[in-house]
Amino acid sequence: MQKIFLAAAISLLALAPAAALPPPLPEVEGKDAATLRAEMDNGQIYEGLIALVYLNRIGRIDDYGPKLDAVIATASQTDLSAEGKRLYDERMAGKARGPLHGIPILIKDNIEVAGPWPTTAGSLALKDNVTGRDAPIVARLREAGAVILGKTNLSEWANIRSNDSTSGWSAVGGLTKNPHALNRNSCGSSSGSGAAVAASLAPIAIGTETDGSITCPAGVNGIVGFKPTVGLVSRTFIVPISHSQDTAGPMALTVRDAAAVLGVIAGSDPADPATAEADARKTDYVAKLSPDALTGKRIGVLRDRIGGRADIAALFDAALKTMEGAGATLVEIKDSRAGLDGLGDAEFEILMTELKADMAAYLAALPAKDGPKTLADLIAFNKAHPEELRWFDQSLFELAETKGGLDSKPYLDAKAKAGRLAGPEGIDRLLKENKVDFLVGVTNGPAWTTDLVNGDHYTGPSVSQLPAVAGYPHLTVPMGAVEDLPIGLSIIGTKWSDADVLAAGYAYEQVSRKRVAPTYRPQ
Numbered sequence: 001m002q003k004i005f006l007a008a009a010i011s012l013l014a015l016a017p018a019a020a021l022p023p024p025l026p027e028v029e030g031k032d033a034a035t036l037r038a039e040m041d042n043g044q045i046y047e048g049l050i051a052l053v054y055l056n057r058i059g060r061i062d063d064y065g066p067k068l069d070a071v072i073a074t075a076s077q078t079d080l081s082a083e084g085k086r087l088y089d090e091r092m093a094g095k096a097r098g099p100l101h102g103i104p105i106l107i108k109d110n111i112e113v114a115g116p117w118p119t120t121a122g123s124l125a126l127k128d129n130v131t132g133r134d135a136p137i138v139a140r141l142r143e144a145g146a147v148i149l150g151k152t153n154l155s156e157w158a159n160i161r162s163n164d165s166t167s168g169w170s171a172v173g174g175l176t177k178n179p180h181a182l183n184r185n186s187c188g189s190s191s192g193s194g195a196a197v198a199a200s201l202a203p204i205a206i207g208t209e210t211d212g213s214i215t216c217p218a219g220v221n222g223i224v225g226f227k228p229t230v231g232l233v234s235r236t237f238i239v240p241i242s243h244s245q246d247t248a249g250p251m252a253l254t255v256r257d258a259a260a261v262l263g264v265i266a267g268s269d270p271a272d273p274a275t276a277e278a279d280a281r282k283t284d285y286v287a288k289l290s291p292d293a294l295t296g297k298r299i300g301v302l303r304d305r306i307g308g309r310a311d312i313a314a315l316f317d318a319a320l321k322t323m324e325g326a327g328a329t330l331v332e333i334k335d336s337r338a339g340l341d342g343l344g345d346a347e348f349e350i351l352m353t354e355l356k357a358d359m360a361a362y363l364a365a366l367p368a369k370d371g372p373k374t375l376a377d378l379i380a381f382n383k384a385h386p387e388e389l390r391w392f393d394q395s396l397f398e399l400a401e402t403k404g405g406l407d408s409k410p411y412l413d414a415k416a417k418a419g420r421l422a423g424p425e426g427i428d429r430l431l432k433e434n435k436v437d438f439l440v441g442v443t444n445g446p447a448w449t450t451d452l453v454n455g456d457h458y459t460g461p462s463v464s465q466l467p468a469v470a471g472y473p474h475l476t477v478p479m480g481a482v483e484d485l486p487i488g489l490s491i492i493g494t495k496w497s498d499a500d501v502l503a504a505g506y507a508y509e510q511v512s513r514k515r516v517a518p519t520y521r522p523q
Contacts, residue, residue, distance in 0.1 A: 025053050030517060032253040033103045033203040033260065040091065040102055047091065047102035048084030051147045052077060054104045058150070058201050066182055066520040070195040072109050072173045073117045074150035083147055090145070099260040099286065101145030106205040108193050109151040109173070110158055111135050111248065112237035121239040122156035122170025124388055125372050125381040132367065135237035136272075137206065137248055137265040144264040149202050152192030157397075158213060159189040160241050160355060164392040164455040167191055167217075171388050175450065178221060179518035180485055184447035185456065187216040193251045194221035198518050204261055205251045210241045210351065212464035214249050215476045215490065219444035222478050222486030222516055224505070225251045226258045229496050230471030232278050233262075234269035240358035242351050243274065244415065245468055253515065255477060255506040259285035262498065281496050291510045293503035295327030300434045302336050302441035307461040309445070311482045316442055319479040319489045322512050323440070331434050339429075340466075343421045347469050349414035352400040375401050391452045422469035428494055438504055439463075443476040443488030463490045473498045475505045478515040486516060 026045045028036070039045045055074055062068045075083075087102045107113055110121040114134045120126040138148065153173030159165055167188030168176035176191040178184040179199040186195045190207030194217030197205050207214040209227045218225025226249045233248050240246055250261035266282040268275045299320075306316055324330055360374045372378050379397050382388040404411065430439060445460015467474035472495050476488035489508065493501040 025056065026050070028053050028057065028203075029200045030253070031200070031203065033257045034099065034254065036103060036203060037099055037101065046084070047087040047147075048081050050102060051075075051080040051084055051104045051149060054149055054202055055080060061199055062196070062201055066177065066179065068177045068179055068195050068199060068201075069174045070153055070176050070186075070192040070199065071106065071201060072120070072151045072153050072192065075115075075148065080147065080149070087145055087147070097143070097145035098264075100141065100264060102147060103145070103204060104147045104149040104202050105141060106149050106152045106193060106196050106202040107138060108154055108190055108205070108207050110154060110208060110239040111138065111206060113138050113148055113151060117151055119239065120170075120172045121158065122154050122172050123378070124171045124385055125378055127172060129366065129368070129371065131237070133237060136234040136269050140264050140267065146264070152190070152196055152205055154193075155188030155191055158208065158210060158239070158241055160210070160351070161394050161397050162392040163395060166391060166450060166452050166455050168450070169391060169452065175452070177450075178447050179520055180222060180516075181447065181521050181523060183449055183523045184485065185220070185450045187220045187444070187447065187458070189213040190217045190251060194218050194223060194225070197221070197223045197251050197253060203253060204257055206248055206261075206265075207251045208238060208246065208248045209468065210245045211347070211468035212462060214251060215443055215464050215474055215488070216462070218251050219476045219488030220447040220486060222481070222518070223251060223253055224255050224258050224478070224509075225249070225476045225488075226262065226502065227467065227474040228262060228266065228498050229281075229473050231274040231276075232266045232281060232496075232498060234267070234272045234275055236269055236271040240362050242354040243358055244350055244354060245471065255475070255502055255509050256286060256289060258475075259289055259502045259506070262502070283499050285499050285502055288499040288503050289506040290503055291507055292327065293507040294323055297327070297438065297504065298329045298331055298434075298436040299323060300331050300333045300430055300436035300439045302333060302439055302463055304333070304336055305461055305463050306442040307445060309482075312442055312445065312461065312487060315480040315482070315487050316489070319508070319512065320440070323508055326507055326511050331436050333430060333434055333439070336430060336439075339425055340421050343418060343426075343465070343469065346414040346418035346421070347465065349410055350418055352396070353403045353406065353408065353411040353414075355400040356403050357406050392455055418469050422466050423472070423495070426466050427470055427472055427492065431494060437493070438501065439492040441490045441492070443490040446482045446485035446487065463492065467492045471495065473501045475501050477505045477509050477512075479512065480514045481516050484516065484519065484521070
């Protein structure tokens with residue numbers, strides 16, 4: 001689990017051109033994957049060097065310097081050099097595998113990665129959970145030529161252990177800091193993935209979301225985050241919360257990079273029945289991107305969900321004006337909450353019931369014979385290890401343990417109600433009644449001051465619940481900052497409209513360019 005800190009200059013680089021002195025380290029700060037790929041093709045950088053540069057940057061910024069604690073584990077310099085040489089040789093032989101060839105990627109630590117790393121979900125209960133297997137999405141990334149650089153910290157158990165938790169904290173990884181202001185929260189649960197990409201510790205990371213866990217950390221860290229349609233991306237070998245709502249997705253500096261990653265990780269998986277339609281539904285998401293994608297589109301404006309802050313409203317109005325200038329027609333939605341009474345309670349019942357069942361299924365199927373096998377085992381472990389409960393309790397675990405099975409009436413009733421309210425009577429109704437192609441809103445408020453004693457005090461706007469419960473796509477793109485703290489613009493579509501949502505976000509991004517670089521200020 002220990003990370004490696006490289007010296008400021010890396011000496012012997014097998015892939016670098018012969019020279020009297022080693023070449024200077026290339027600059028990667030703020031560079032997206034598409035730029036890095038172009039530099040590789042132009043001979044400016046090499047696959048064997050680029051991962052080492054990011055490893056060095058992780059050492060300087062994550063382990064030392066600002067000490068973000070966004071990355072839990074990294075690959076060794078030796079392994080990265082060998083992988084880089086193999087990919088360099090492939091490219092020189094004319095066998096580059098696509099836009100991710102040679103690109104370092106970080107993986108959230110609730111997703112299994114073969115090798116020496118355990119998959120911990122941030123908990124000491126799984127600190128020895130070395131499964132020796134890649135989740136299917138990780139295997140797809142490797143096949144596409146991506147370099148698995150390491151694993152990112154997260155809100156422990158993806159923020160489902162307690163209502164009083166602090167996002168970005170885990171017993172394994174400590175507290176992830178927001179690179180824009182180190183005393184501010186990085187949101188969760190994909191906290192490390194969001195902070196790492198914002199700080200250029202990797203150009204791309206993979207996060208997971210049940211409700212807001214990709215889009216919120218992407219928004220507050222000032223990057224792009226995409227939650228796909230549930231069922232487009234495999235969940236096999238990912239520590240679960242809810243099979244109704246869980247999905248993995250890309251977190252990146254640009255929409256183009258997010259689209260490239262989605263094109264790789266999307267697809268059917270026989271072990272995940274929810275993905276049965278994925279092969280038929282997936283497409284070339286990068287090819288679908290166009291700067292003219294907003295032309296002629298009607299956009300439903302979720303103004304009643306932006307909160308009461310004038311500064312956020314001003315950013316939102318400016319973003320809407322930009323979209324209108326790009327050819328979109330804006331349609332104000334009068335009351336986006338009408339008819340949704342009881343949705344929150346229904347979602348909560350689903351999450352608690354599925355957490356108990358899905359966690360047991362995952363733990364019971366782990367290769368190791370010892371270790372926790374049920375949610376009750378995790379509860380007992382936490383009680384026996386005070387360091388786990390140092391900052392907040394496990395009240396949600398304990399509540400979930402009281403729930404019935406997946407055939408219980410309260411669960412089945414909640415599942416039917418939530419699916420109806422969020423989908424057909426929620427997003428789909430709003431799209432149809434207002435004759436709009438997408439819904440847009442504000443992803444997040446400014447990052448709040450982290451407080452381990454009192455837990456999260458997030459009070460900003462959020463539009464994550466409807467697409468999360470419905471299982472529909474949700475994209476966040478930077479739209480500016482309040483007091484240098486990033487704010488995201490959310491674009492939401494109907495089921496399987498992933499390509500269209502990405503294209504709309506790309507068109508906005510091309511004319512807005514609102515991503516701001518982190519300053520690592522202490523407060």
